[in-house]
């Protein structure tokens with residue numbers, strides 16, 4: 001069986017393209033529609049109610065374009081809204097939290113995993129729950145790192161400014177400093193994490209800098225390739241895989257400014273995502 005309909009992806013902005021990039025590598029026959037809600041990004045500092053509402057509007061937009069499955073390529077939306085979205089849509093929906101959590105559990109040897117994410121994702125405790133579901137004996141240390149998303153959106157991925165921001169952001173997890181202990185739940189690790197999960201789709205763009213700052217004893221894991229593998233299984237199990245590899249189509253929509261979206265994606269990904277079009281979501285102000 002073959003299903004040539006596109007797969008829908010959405011994120012608050014350009015971060016979810018790190019997931020789409022892995023899917024294009026892993027599933028070259030698939031067509032895709034990507035929706036970035038740039039006009040209302042970032043989702044990370046928003047209330048749960050707003051994240052749920054915005055995510056529903058993104059889902060409706062993709063559903064109206066007859067996608068065969070949806071990837072919620074945003075950790076914040078996956079962490080807060082996935083259950084609601086699944087109730088409202090009769091086709092498969094994949095989030096990025098569970099694939100990332102599984103990858104982190106497979107990676108850790110000392111069962112101490114750090115997670116960096118947006119404030120909303122940390123507040124949801126979604127990674128804590130997903131990692132504990134995989135292995136209840138893993139200690140999970142979640143930390144919000146809000147400085148990093150605007151920096152990535154501005155295209156600052158290396159250099160002294162980026163390095164300082166990454167050092168500041170990781171310090172509570174790496175050093176277990178008591179003066180910032182309140183910012184980390186639970187108490188910072190005594191023995192040290194050996195795995196750091198990037199719980200935000202923007203962070204893979206900083207992966208080499210994060211690895212460098214974290215040091216050689218810490219494996220840096222993200223959800224993108226685990227999500228691409230989970231998507232491949234999901235399509236296969238549901239008889240939804242595309243088989244014709246000759247003419248996949250890819251389009252990216254943004255609720256924000258098309259030229260700004262193009263500039264950002266050119267800077268972050270090169271010429272990988274050129275087909276950008278504007279969209280206005282039904283229900284959005």
Ligand code: DGL
Nearest residue numbers: 012042043044075076201
């Ligand atoms: N893409 C979002 C995520 O993975 C991060 C950006 C935002 O705060 O909207 O959580």
